[in-house]
Amino acid sequence: xxxxxxxxxxxxxxxxxxxxxxxxxxxxxxxxxxxxxxxxxxxxxxxxxxxxxxxxxxxxxxxx
Amino acid sequence: xxxxxxxxxxxxxxxxxxxxxxxxxxxxxxxxxxxxxxxxxxxxxxxxxxxxxxxxxxxxxxxxxxxxxxxxxxxxxxxxxxxxxxxxxxxxxxxxxxxxxxxxxxxxxxxxxxxxxxxxxxxxxxxxxxxxxxxxxxxxxxxxxxxxxxxxxxxxxxxxxxxxxxxxxxxxxxxxxxxxxxxxxxxxxxxxxxxxxxxxxxxxxxxxxxxxxxxxxxxxxxxxxxxxxxxxxxxxxxxxxxxxxxxxxxxxxxxxxxxxxxxxxxxxxxxxxxxxxxxxxxxxxxxxxxxxxxxxxxxxxxxxxxxxxxxxxxxxxxxxxxxxxxxxxxxxxxxxxxxxxxxxxxxxxxxxxxxxxxxxxxxxxxxxxxxxxxxxxxxxxxxxxxxxxxxxxxxxxxxxxxxxxxxxxxxxxxxxxxxxxxxxxxxxxxxxxxxxxxxxxxxxxxxxxxxxxxxxxxxxxxxxxxxxxxxxxxxxxxxxxxxxxxxxxxxxxxxxxxxxxxxxxxxxxxxxxxxxxxxxxxxxxxxxxxxxxxxxxxxxxxxxxxxxxxxxxxxxxxxxxxxxxxxxxxxxxxxxxxxxxxxxxxxxxxxxxxxxxxxxxxxxxxxxxxxxxxxxxxxxxxxxxxxxxxxxxxxxxxxxxxxxxxxxxxxxxxxxxxxxxxxxxxxxxxxxxxxxxxxxxxxxxxxxxxxxxxxxxxxx
Numbered sequence: 001x002x003x004x005x006x007x008x009x010x011x012x013x014x015x016x017x018x019x020x021x022x023x024x025x026x027x028x029x030x031x032x033x034x035x036x037x038x039x040x041x042x043x044x045x046x047x048x049x050x051x052x053x054x055x056x057x058x059x060x061x062x063x064x
Numbered sequence: 065x066x067x068x069x070x071x072x073x074x075x076x077x078x079x080x081x082x083x084x085x086x087x088x089x090x091x092x093x094x095x096x097x098x099x100x101x102x103x104x105x106x107x108x109x110x111x112x113x114x115x116x117x118x119x120x121x122x123x124x125x126x127x128x129x130x131x132x133x134x135x136x137x138x139x140x141x142x143x144x145x146x147x148x149x150x151x152x153x154x155x156x157x158x159x160x161x162x163x164x165x166x167x168x169x170x171x172x173x174x175x176x177x178x179x180x181x182x183x184x185x186x187x188x189x190x191x192x193x194x195x196x197x198x199x200x201x202x203x204x205x206x207x208x209x210x211x212x213x214x215x216x217x218x219x220x221x222x223x224x225x226x227x228x229x230x231x232x233x234x235x236x237x238x239x240x241x242x243x244x245x246x247x248x249x250x251x252x253x254x255x256x257x258x259x260x261x262x263x264x265x266x267x268x269x270x271x272x273x274x275x276x277x278x279x280x281x282x283x284x285x286x287x288x289x290x291x292x293x294x295x296x297x298x299x300x301x302x303x304x305x306x307x308x309x310x311x312x313x314x315x316x317x318x319x320x321x322x323x324x325x326x327x328x329x330x331x332x333x334x335x336x337x338x339x340x341x342x343x344x345x346x347x348x349x350x351x352x353x354x355x356x357x358x359x360x361x362x363x364x365x366x367x368x369x370x371x372x373x374x375x376x377x378x379x380x381x382x383x384x385x386x387x388x389x390x391x392x393x394x395x396x397x398x399x400x401x402x403x404x405x406x407x408x409x410x411x412x413x414x415x416x417x418x419x420x421x422x423x424x425x426x427x428x429x430x431x432x433x434x435x436x437x438x439x440x441x442x443x444x445x446x447x448x449x450x451x452x453x454x455x456x457x458x459x460x461x462x463x464x465x466x467x468x469x470x471x472x473x474x475x476x477x478x479x480x481x482x483x484x485x486x487x488x489x490x491x492x493x494x495x496x497x498x499x500x501x502x503x504x505x506x507x508x509x510x511x512x513x514x515x516x517x518x519x520x521x522x523x524x525x526x527x528x529x530x531x532x533x534x535x536x537x538x539x540x541x542x543x544x545x546x547x548x549x550x551x552x553x554x555x556x557x558x559x560x561x562x563x564x565x566x567x568x569x570x571x572x573x574x575x576x577x578x579x580x581x582x583x584x585x586x587x588x589x590x591x592x593x594x595x596x597x598x599x600x601x602x603x604x605x606x607x608x609x610x611x612x613x614x615x616x617x618x619x620x621x622x623x624x625x626x627x628x629x630x631x632x633x634x635x636x637x638x639x640x641x642x643x644x645x646x647x648x649x650x651x652x653x654x655x656x657x658x659x660x661x662x663x664x665x666x667x668x669x670x671x672x673x674x675x676x677x678x679x680x681x682x683x684x685x686x687x688x689x690x691x692x693x694x695x696x697x698x699x700x701x702x703x704x705x706x707x708x709x710x711x712x713x714x715x716x717x718x719x720x721x722x723x724x725x726x727x728x729x730x731x732x733x734x735x736x737x738x739x740x741x742x743x744x745x746x747x748x749x750x751x752x753x754x755x756x757x758x759x760x761x762x763x764x
Contacts, residue, residue, distance in 0.1 A: 022750075022751035022752050023751075024666075024667050025206070025209070025210045025752050026210075026260075026667055027204070027206075027210075027259070027260040027261040027750065027752050031259060031261075032667070035259070035667055035668075042221070054226070054592065055304060056228060056233075056303055056304055057217070057228065057304070058304040058305060058307045060305040060455065
């Protein structure tokens with residue numbers, strides 16, 4: 001119930017991810033994988049057009 | 065007769081203790097977001113309780129093993145450690161120019177002593193020089209392109225609407241609609257958008273205890289082996305970044321940009337009002353949850369009694385109440401708890417009452433605001449309630465005249481004292497490890513009182529900024545008592561400060577120069593680009609420092625082709641904007657424009673603004689441009705009390721770094737503190753970290 005979902009990768013792919021993550025500037029291979037998935041999801045998911053997004057910014061001193 | 069097996073009392077007690085002490089699962093799974101567009105979660109469902117009990121029992125069973133394992137890790141880490149303790153005292157916005165002048169005048173004796181005994185340097189800040197960006201770099205030791213925080217705001221690439229850069233609330237995907245009611249079937253989650261890994265997490269993995277207090281961009285709190293209280297960008301109970309309430313018996317049409325005005329009604333001797341809280345979690349288009357209250361003037365000049373939730377609190381004109389708990393009930397067993405302070409600002413002829421933003425109650429947080437979850441409750445029980453909203457000092461209430469300068473300063477210093485109590489409590493308890501705490505009054509008071517430094521205003525608070533520097537020096541003096549020979553002390557700021565006299569609306573400049581197009585016939589646009597024709601727009605600005613290209617394949621309505629066309633456009637904008645002069649003053653409004661792909665390298669570079677605008681001294685992006693408006697004038701005066709800022713060329717506003725250690729680097733940057741903390745505990749710098757170790761350690 002509280003366990004985080006786990007995705008299995010081929011061992012060879014995971015080795016490549018580990019090798020490249022730090023070179024690319026990620027702090028861990030997990031962060032690398034998450035970022036790639038997030039980027040792809042952002043292309044597919046609907047935009048949040050909710051005006052309430054703006055309400056959340058109220059009170060931030062730097063913005064009117 | 066059926067025999068009932070009785071659970072031994074000791075086991076039950078142990079279970080309860082463990083349940084209370086257990087830090088909990090991922091905070092975002094445990095607690096619901098209460099705020100705009102989200103719903104309550106059922107905190108006490110049977111399954112959750114049972115699961116907690118099972119985990120608690122398991123935790124109890126493996127506890128001795130964990131203690132041994134942790135002890136082994138710690139002794140291994142500490143064997144190589146060069147210090148026993150590190151103290152990071154963060155003074156947000158503490159300006160080196162001011163500090164150097166005041167030290168020369170003998171007004172900051174403790175900082176001067178620290179400089180003489182150890183070291184002092186100006187500290188390079190980030191591009192842009194904004195707190196969320198710079199403190200994220202402090203935490204992670206990497207540039208913005210590796211931690212993904214570039215401003216307070218991001219723009220949504222599909223809608224061009226702004227989003228808070230640091231966290232995102234994901235609404236429940238599945239909602240059951242029954243008539244006017246909507247029942248979320250999943251819990252909403254809160255997600256931290258700052259990437260990479262903070263140094264305290266790495267230290268925690270090696271058994272080094274860390275207590276991290278109010279370091280910006282730590283909401284929602286990440287799970288790690290240590291203690292943390294969230295800071296900047298933690299919302300209030302309404303889900304905003306802090307919106308005050310102003311009540312009055314005077315009926316007039318006054319609206320606030322960042323607060324709300326409500327009526328007070330006379331009812332005999334009683335004056336009644338309704339304090340609005342979070343939106344109703346289940347009913348669509350319903351009024352927000354609210355709590356009724358009453359004021360009863362007691363006949364003595366300037367005094368009244370506040371009645372709320374059946375409790376009575378004395379009110380005196382011009383004096384804040386202590387934190388008062390308020391509970392917003394949505395249904396049986398579903399209550400959101402907040403705290404706020406009331407300030408009676410006028411009693412005759414009209415009654416005026418200011419109420420601070422409703423902070424999340426640290427004793428019963430509706431959202432996770434600490435790690436472990438119970439840590440905020442522990443601090444509140446031990447030291448009293450405290451402000452929890454990200455930018456707790458209510459700058460907008462002063463900007464908009466809801467409170468005066470006296471009331472603002474009193475509020476800011478009261479919050480500072482709460483923070484001091486937490487900080488010194490942590491220092492008292494620290495035997496080995498790290499305590500880091502960021503104080504914000506230095507930033508807020510300079511924002512609101514900078515005009516006095518330039519004689520743009522006069523009054524009894526003309527010395528507020530200098531007084532603040534002196535008070536921070538006292539704080540440094542008290543902290544130095546905890547810094548023995550085995551302790552490394554760093555006093556640092558994320559950026560300096562400068563004047564904000566004039567605003568620049570770059571969106572207007574872009575329209576005038578053919579880069580941004582408005583719908584036919586329109587002369588102005590906004591907020592948030594309402595009326596902008598994206599099919600003819602090549603560049604735009606949003607937030608405090610960034611300039612974006614409307615890039616094909618990235619922005620929904622992008623028209624600039626990536627590659628040669630985009631690079632040529634960037635070069636053109638850099639050339640035309642660098643050195644831009646304000647025709648009314650003759651001053652340079654923009655010193656330099658920086659291409660971010662030349663400033664830093666990292667996996668999140670694509671999320672960064674394409675260009676960062678380095679405004680000149682006295683200038684900043686205008687209030688209107690920051691929210692995507694196009695106005696008639698490019699340059700305008702800034703008439704607000706918010707008269708100091710740091711959103712200009714980062715070269716002009718470095719921070720400070722004092723230490724009791726000898727610093728090896730002549731030009732340290734804020735990214736250097738994280739690897740330095742690791743090195744002092746004998747840990748190597750991870751490959752992704754960009755900062756350098758800046759202390760000499762041979763003499764220790």
